[in-house]
Amino acid sequence: MQHIQFSSGNLTADRRADYAKMLSEGGDPVAAAELMEQALELAPDWPAGWLRLAEYSEKAGKIEATTGALRRVVALDPQDVFAARLKLAVLGAEPMPEQPSSRYVEALFDDYADRFETSLVEKLGYSVPGKLTALIDEVAGERRFRLAIDLGCGTGLFGMEIHDRADRLEGFDLSANMLAKASAKQIYDHLGEADLSLPAERSGLFTEGVPGGRADLVAAADVLIYLGALDNAFSLAAALAAPGGLFALSVEEAEVGQGLELAPSLRYRHSEPYVREALADAGFATRRVTRSVIRTDSGRPVRGILFLAERRA
Incomplete structure (x- = not known):
């Protein structure tokens, strides 16, 4: 977990920013943006402040000011921990990145860990772990797995299933705080930090003396929505899976087209043809596909696709 500077370091700027937040929450984003601009005159190198200005400007309908503020965030935040590039893409101001910043995803879930299960399961009706397990049951019956690897394990919801x-059972995640929550469940034989966007030798999934091709079940429950392009993640899954091993995964379903799209939520959506092709390219044969509502978002159902594939010999 790495520290993110949400304060400007200038007391007057912070006070103006706090008041701007109150104005925005009170329904006056125009005044909030004006006051935030004054705060940034005192702290021009404050990326979190520019992000706030972008938020208020967007609420005020000032798209040019929004994109200008986001581009300032990009310049000040090369690791893109605030996901400014994703926000620019959603606004149509920049091309869609094929994957988000790992630092953004890490920070998002480090911050989310304490309330993750309450928010996702109890409030949003998150159901992927149980539905993915049911899909495995349909194909594998009562088969036991010598080794199951839970990629993007989070707090261990799929692991519990x-x-x-x-x-x-091994679990890997980018967020140290999520791994701590998973560890507290005492269901994993091994937990480790891993980044599914990196090549195998840098991903954290493979260590010296531990062979690949050893898992007869690999799962990626609701993690691919934070990865975008799937070729690297599927290559990693293929390297972990034994011939005949199963790969269970979920995605949010793309609403338009046959490929990959970025949603306003800053999560990626994937189409069935896109996922099928990526699985085949990585050496998997798709065995079963099912569609389902996997959660709600702002009171609306989020539709997903669940896949079960088998590693070809």
């Missing part, structure tokens, strides 16, 4: 069927 599958651990009684696995002789050994």
Whole structure:
């Protein structure tokens, strides 16, 4: 977990920013943006402040000011921890990145860990772990797994579903805080930090003396929506899976077209043809596909696609 500077370091600027936030929450984004501009005159190198200005400007309908503020965030925040590039893409001001910044995803879930299960399961009706396990049951029956690997394990929700069927269960995640929550469940035989956007040798999934091709179940439950392009993640899954091993995964379903799209939520959506092709390219044969509502977002159902594939020999 790395610290993110939400304060400007200038007391007067912070006070003006706090008042701007109150104005925005009170329904006056125009005044909020004007006051935020004054704060940034005192702290011009404050990326979180420029992000706030972008938010207020967008609420005020000032799109040019919004994109200008976001571009300032990009210049000040090369690791893109605030996801300014994704926001620019959603506004149509920049091309869609094929994947988000790992620092953004790490910070998002480090911050979210304490309230993750309450928010996602109890409030948003998140159902992927149970539905993915049911899909595995349809194809594999009562088969036991010598080794199951839970990619993007989060707090361990899928692990809770599958651990009684696995002789050994390993979980990997980018967020240290999420891994701490998963560890507290005491269901994993091994937990480790890993980045599915990186090549195998840098991903954290493979260590010296531990062979690849060893898992008879690999799962990626609701993690691919934070990855975008899937070729690298699927290559990693293929390197982990034994011949005949299963790969269970979920995506949010693309609303338009046959490929990859970025939603206003800053999550990626994937079409069935896109996922099928990426699986085949990585050496998997698709065995089963099902569609379902996987959660709600702002009171609306989010539709997803669940896949079960098999590693070809």
